[in-house]
Amino acid sequence: MKDILHIARAHITTALRERITLFWFVVFPVFLLTILSLIFGKVGNEGEISFEISLINQEDSASSGFAFSDVIAGAFHEMSTTVDGALEPLFSLHTLDDATDSDQFLESELTALRRGRRAAVLLIPAGLNQAVVANLLQPDASTALADPVRLQLFMSDSNAASTYASQIIQQVLTEIDRRILVEMGRFDDNQAIASETHWIGGEGEETSYVDFVLPGIILMGFFVNGLFGVPGTILFNRDRKVLRRYWVTPLSVARYLVGFGLGHLTLCAVQFVLLYSLGVFVFGAAIRFASPASIGLLILAATTFMAFGFLIASLAKTANGGMATANILNMPMMFLSGLFFPTSGLPVFMMVIVYLNPVSYLLEGLRHSVGVQNSTLMPALTILLVPIGWILLSSLVTSRRLKWDVER
Amino acid sequence: MASATAKMAFTMKVSQLTKHYGQTKAVDGISFTVPHASVFTILGPNGAGKTTTMEMLEGIREPDSGEIEVFGERLTKITRSAKQRIGVLLQEGGFEPYLKVHEVLTMFASFFHRAIPVGDILAAVELTEKSGALVRTLSGGQKQRLAIGAALINDPDLVFLDEPTTGLDPQARLNIWDIVSALQARDKTVILTTHYMEEAEALSDEVCIMDYGSIIAQGSPKSLAEQLGEETLIEFRGLDVSARAWENLQLFCKAARNDQMVITLETDHLTDTMEALFAWSRTHDFKLRDLTVRQPNLEDVFLSLTGRRLRG
Structure with missing residues (x-):
């Protein structure tokens, strides 16, 4: 057993000490996650980003005789307006137009919120002005109405941008409330505008971009590791006759493979921890890889891509040939998998690659297992069978074709 | 087992060993005996079949036919069990460039049932000071000494040294001669190939000359010279x-x-x-x-x- 552990350790140590390996192993996926999250995840410094907010005002201030609802709406309109020379406004406001029914608009905006296209939906219900007046007329907070009409705030708790927006909106509402109370000469701790927040993201709906992209980035890290790292190590070690030194010792090819595989899977685990920690602690990812299905799929993915690496090593005559083959396969497999954009609607010849591509199935399965994708188009069995099929095919070709020593 | 080897007159006996590459007969039914605790040198011009012979004896390649008797055991190819008592310095062979010297030796030690402490091997091949250095930073001579260290880590009874001094400076070559002499003094059997005739003459107890896949002469350097009259x-x-x-x-x-x-x-x-x-x-x-x-x-x-x- 100690020989296997030493081979695994050698593989890990070498990978972590070699700069080019370290780049592909850590720097590249971290860089990609950072870039994608900052650009598409809309999580960054305040003032440099804009939150997509829906404002639905169902209150008719003319008939109620009070304009508190207009004050609230006006505040958000003001914050969504660009002042000359200023930074981008904090909110990008979506409001009801005259042609659209208010309830329909609310429904569509809530759907947008669930899909991560809105950070928040703010509903000013009919009767809010009267409720505010009633609150203001109470002598103190203890005699406030038990069930007043409340301002409705809808947020998605699976969207990091929504979490940020929630804090800002609450601050805005508190400030409006404080000003109304001061205007009315009230300095107690009463509340003029009662509000209610609904977190709807936790019900399994669509999620934030970081959550959407993180499983893909983790898979991509495993994929690059397997596609380049495995044949690179095997073929360069064969060409430099490092492997030959092993074969004159009692170490068998099988034990070498077990050690190598153990080292490779450990590297993938380290990579997973790094990327996942970055996603959670820096970009606010909410997904959890705690279920047996997600853990199993991660192991299946790392194993599939490792087997794919061995397949390339079996087909290439030299290390440089292996790297060229990996490069040729890398782009179509990565881009035609749904990693970065949906694959539906692609031309037929591209769809063939999508359906043969194990990355497509593993990605779909992994996203589904961590809850960032509610329904999968692929049957669960296919998600397992296609990658397992690739593992079996690669193992067969490897056992027959891979040369463990330079040819004479 | 080691004492049994000591009692035997020979460590290795090769009978009718043959190897083809396609239609080419690289080794043509050669037979020879390697006496116990001797330095046995195989000489031959390029293409004579000595590298293929060495590779079959080292266990890298399987013979097409023939028999190898090693440590008293008759085999058709070198087994993993036999490799436990064999050390091999390959003519060409690399190490993981990003491993440290002591890590390489520790890893090789893990492949065998018995192993010499890494510190002792480092001292024997004069690499103690380079113990923490990455392989890629070693000079040619230091890499060769590391290779010898890896070949000797299991305290082998039979050592293959395939052109151990090729490309080394005279001082480094003499250092390796000393290591060979020390092995012989410890009753180890050495099978050597070399491109340096003076090396073969200085170190060998027995020389086997190969050409076109066959053995054309065998004996001590002195007895071979005497064949010229x-x-x-x-x-x-x-x-x-x-x-x-x-x-x-x-x-x-x-x-x-x-x-x-x-x-x-x-x-x-x-x-x-x-x-x-x-x-x-x-x-x-x-x-x-x-x-x-x-x-x-x-x-x-x-x-x-x-x-x-x-x-x-």
Whole structure:
């Protein structure tokens, strides 16, 4: 057993000490996650980003005789307006137009919120002005109405941008409330505008971009590791006759493979921890890889891509040939998998690659297992069978074709 | 088992070993015996089949036919169990460049049931100071010493050294000679290949000369040299010898050859030949530069058997 552990350790140590390996192993996926999250995840410094907010005002201030609802709406309109020379406004406001029914608009905006296209939906219900007046007329907070009409705030708790927006909106509402109370000469701790927040993201709906992209980035890290790292190590070690030194010792090819595989899977685990920690602690990812299905799929993915690496090593005559083959396969497999954009609607010849591509199935399965994708188009069995099929095919070709020593 | 080996007269016995590459017969039914606690050297020009022979004995390649008896066990190929007691220094072989010296040796030690402490091996190959250095930072000589360390980590009873000093400077070569001598002093058996005839002559107890996949001579360096008879060799620098002078030169010696600008005359009658040579020198106004008289050595045996020098 100690020989296997030493081979695994050698593989890990070498990978972590070699700069080019370290780049592909850590720097590249971290860089990609950072870039994608900052650009598409809309999580960054305040003032440099804009939150997509829906404002639905169902209150008719003319008939109620009070304009508190207009004050609230006006505040958000003001914050969504660009002042000359200023930074981008904090909110990008979506409001009801005259042609659209208010309830329909609310429904569509809530759907947008669930899909991560809105950070928040703010509903000013009919009767809010009267409720505010009633609150203001109470002598103190203890005699406030038990069930007043409340301002409705809808947020998605699976969207990091929504979490940020929630804090800002609450601050805005508190400030409006404080000003109304001061205007009315009230300095107690009463509340003029009662509000209610609904977190709807936790019900399994669509999620934030970081959550959407993180499983893909983790898979991509495993994929690059397997596609380049495995044949690179095997073929360069064969060409430099490092492997030959092993074969004159009692170490068998099988034990070498077990050690190598153990080292490779450990590297993938380290990579997973790094990327996942970055996603959670820096970009606010909410997904959890705690279920047996997600853990199993991660192991299946790392194993599939490792087997794919061995397949390339079996087909290439030299290390440089292996790297060229990996490069040729890398782009179509990565881009035609749904990693970065949906694959539906692609031309037929591209769809063939999508359906043969194990990355497509593993990605779909992994996203589904961590809850960032509610329904999968692929049957669960296919998600397992296609990658397992690739593992079996690669193992067969490897056992027959891979040369463990330079040819004479 | 080790004591049983010590009692045996030989460590390895090879019978009718054959290997083909396609239609080419690389090794053609060779047989030889490697005495216990000896240095056994295989010599041969390029393409003679010695590398294939070594690879079959080291367990890298399987023979097509034949038998190898090692440590008293008859085998058709070298098994993993036999490898426990064998150490191999490959002619060409690398290490993971980003591992440290002590990590390489620790890893190799893990492949065997028994192993010498890494610190002892580092001291034996004089790499203690480089213990924490990455392999990629070592010089050629240091890498070769590391390779020897890896080959000796299991305290092997049989050691293969495939061209151990090729490309090394004279001092590094002498260091490796010392290691070989130390192995022999500890009753270890060494099978050696080399491109340096003086190395074979200095280290070998037994020499086996191969050509075209077969063994063409075998014996101690001294006994092989004696096969050339009682003759003496006269050598001098052979620049600008005219055709006529060359013809006349061959009249008074047993044989003459001009190889790499050195003329060598073979004679059984040294005095007569020397007198004739001086006369020839005067007649053809030829200056006899670097004139030496010596007895035949292994190089001469090799040349006379193969028609080629070992380092061509």
